[in-house]
Amino acid sequence: MLPVLPVLVPLAAAVLSLAAWGRPRAQRAIGVAGTAGLLAAGLALLARVSAGGIQVVRLGGWPSPFGIAFVADLLSAILVTLAGVMGLAGAWASVAAVDGPRQANGHWPALHVLLAGVAGAFLTGDLFNLYVWFEVFLMASFVLLALGGTRPQLAGAIRYVVMNLLSSTLFLVAAGLLYGMAGTLDLAELSLRLRAHPSPALVSAVGMVLLAAWGIKAAIFPVFAWLPPSYAAPPAPVAALFSGLLTKVGFYAMLRVFTLVLAPAGAVPRGLILALAALTMVTGVLGAVAQGEIRRILAFHSVSQMGYLLLGLGLGTPLALAGSIAFLVHHSLVKSNLFLVSGAVERIAGTDRLDRLGGLWASRAGLGVVFLVTAFSLAGIPPLTGFWAKLALLRAGVEAGAWGMVAVAAGVGVLTLFSMTKIWSEAFWKAAPAAGPGGAAAAAAPGEAGPGLLLPAGALALLVVGLGLSAGPALALAERAAAGLADPSAYVRAVLGPGGAP
Amino acid sequence: MGPWIALVVGGLWAAGIFLLLRRSLVKAVLGLALLGYATNLLLVAAAGTARRAAPIVPPGAGALPPGAADPVPQALVLTAIVIGLGVQAFVLVLLKRAHAETGSDDLDRLEGKDP
Numbered sequence: 321m322l323p324v325l326p327v328l329v330p331l332a333a334a335v336l337s338l339a340a341w342g343r344p345r346a347q348r349a350i351g352v353a354g355t356a357g358l359l360a361a362g363l364a365l366l367a368r369v370s371a372g373g374i375q376v377v378r379l380g381g382w383p384s385p386f387g388i389a390f391v392a393d394l395l396s397a398i399l400v401t402l403a404g405v406m407g408l409a410g411a412w413a414s415v416a417a418v419d420g421p422r423q424a425n426g427h428w429p430a431l432h433v434l435l436a437g438v439a440g441a442f443l444t445g446d447l448f449n450l451y452v453w454f455e456v457f458l459m460a461s462f463v464l465l466a467l468g469g470t471r472p473q474l475a476g477a478i479r480y481v482v483m484n485l486l487s488s489t490l491f492l493v494a495a496g497l498l499y500g501m502a503g504t505l506d507l508a509e510l511s512l513r514l515r516a517h518p519s520p521a522l523v524s525a526v527g528m529v530l531l532a533a534w535g536i537k538a539a540i541f542p543v544f545a546w547l548p549p550s551y552a553a554p555p556a557p558v559a560a561l562f563s564g565l566l567t568k569v570g571f572y573a574m575l576r577v578f579t580l581v582l583a584p585a586g587a588v589p590r591g592l593i594l595a596l597a598a599l600t601m602v603t604g605v606l607g608a609v610a611q612g613e614i615r616r617i618l619a620f621h622s623v624s625q626m627g628y629l630l631l632g633l634g635l636g637t638p639l640a641l642a643g644s645i646a647f648l649v650h651h652s653l654v655k656s657n658l659f660l661v662s663g664a665v666e667r668i669a670g671t672d673r674l675d676r677l678g679g680l681w682a683s684r685a686g687l688g689v690v691f692l693v694t695a696f697s698l699a700g701i702p703p704l705t706g707f708w709a710k711l712a713l714l715r716a717g718v719e720a721g722a723w724g725m726v727a728v729a730a731g732v733g734v735l736t737l738f739s740m741t742k743i744w745s746e747a748f749w750k751a752a753p754a755a756g757p758g759g760a761a762a763a764a765a766p767g768e769a770g771p772g773l774l775l776p777a778g779a780l781a782l783l784v785v786g787l788g789l790s791a792g793p794a795l796a797l798a799e800r801a802a803a804g805l806a807d808p809s810a811y812v813r814a815v816l817g818p819g820g821a822p
Numbered sequence: 823m824g825p826w827i828a829l830v831v832g833g834l835w836a837a838g839i840f841l842l843l844r845r846s847l848v849k850a851v852l853g854l855a856l857l858g859y860a861t862n863l864l865l866v867a868a869a870g871t872a873r874r875a876a877p878i879v880p881p882g883a884g885a886l887p888p889g890a891a892d893p894v895p896q897a898l899v900l901t902a903i904v905i906g907l908g909v910q911a912f913v914l915v916l917l918k919r920a921h922a923e924t925g926s927d928d929l930d931r932l933e934g935k936d937p
Contacts (some may be wrong), residue, residue: 412892452901452905462912471924474932478916478917481913482854489857493861495898496864496865496898499865499895500869685912690842796841
């Protein structure tokens, strides 16, 4: 029962908040309670999986591989817990930072459905079911992105919708082709059957279709152009939730299916993935250098950081996979938090354009501290989370002898620090610009950030510091999760029973 | 039969991608619809295109008769059609909203660039 709970809780919250339509206070209460419930369910699942091994629930009692199984291994449990953290922070921030009309017109139900879809995608053990969960959270993300209907939002939403539908169609093509080749959609059974497939080249070709499909979702080079406009347009809590979860689900799908299904069949193109990783890191960070608005800088960094995740997948050793998992958690926390900070800056100053900002350190020291902690973590300064995650990836690169990749990853880290310094010196450190024609005075009247945005941002920053200081146990957990990916036989046995041993 | 269906799927995909690359949003929506249909066709074809018996276990028998059709891809296609319908409805509303905002269906105009 426990592995299904992270889907049921947000779905129940979505139904309740639909029933409470027109009563914003009730919807807010349900929003915070429902996401807290998801976090609790995630933590319970993590504790159970960590102590008792992989948990499997067969929906409707159908035996695998005929029915759909929900499989919670350590990676799934970690990511569901992460979804709970992101959801709670997003809901908490939404209370204050999403305006009344948006809240009244469907923000809350869409938020819960998004979380249900993400949790379902993390937990399902069936390829087609994974596609369905993708569609569930995509639909909710369309609503969250377009809600409000301002011009930049519409422009961002159209790009996002078209690219993601193209990606979903590719995913469906690959699912159909795999079914045609193996006669099953259960991931564990696929893993066994494709091992015996006579032509690894064919399996590899379908793997390429999956790489294209999930590459679009994860915004890797060269299909990331949809991300910056769609993350820069919606309210800050929505952008925080998107950056924390959506691209990560795309990467999770790659991590799961490539290690479980394609790697045993010898069909993972490691060289290609490493090349894409390097190009993603470099183009993202160079794009960020050219931007003059906080949100756009952060969005381009989201692209760049996906490259690090791919680096771990491309190297494929247990240490590299552990680095990817640690980096995924680190980047979700940090980037969401930076989007929340950017939202607070927008509320205080009425804009996020760096040339119109300034003097925030003098007037808002608390916000400055939260920004500094998270920005340092993003850039990989010890002892914060980014440092440990990058260290694991670089160590894996050195062990694999991939010196080129190590050099690229280290160089991109320096450029990341440069971008964060730019935001710091322009928005926080330099004197506030005089209100000129069309300057800050013409922007919306400066408002208060209030505790609504600062508290969740501060809580996430504390979490980043806490995880950084307890890096030993956190990395050990990531290594255990990665061991389950590098050797998927335990996963296969848990789903198919002892007879499923390869 | 199989190669013909493969050709039709490929042709529909090409047409869909071509429409997606146009500037007009209406054409992009039509392109997405074509891609959806092509993919549904592919899913059906993935299970084999030969004419076969209905997958119903005869009374008294314990298993399907040999040569019965595979019902799973058809279930998948039904799901995909339903999802596709919902998504297309959403995209059409988005398109209508964008048209109300700019009076055109050109994405560049929405982003404030020169047409």
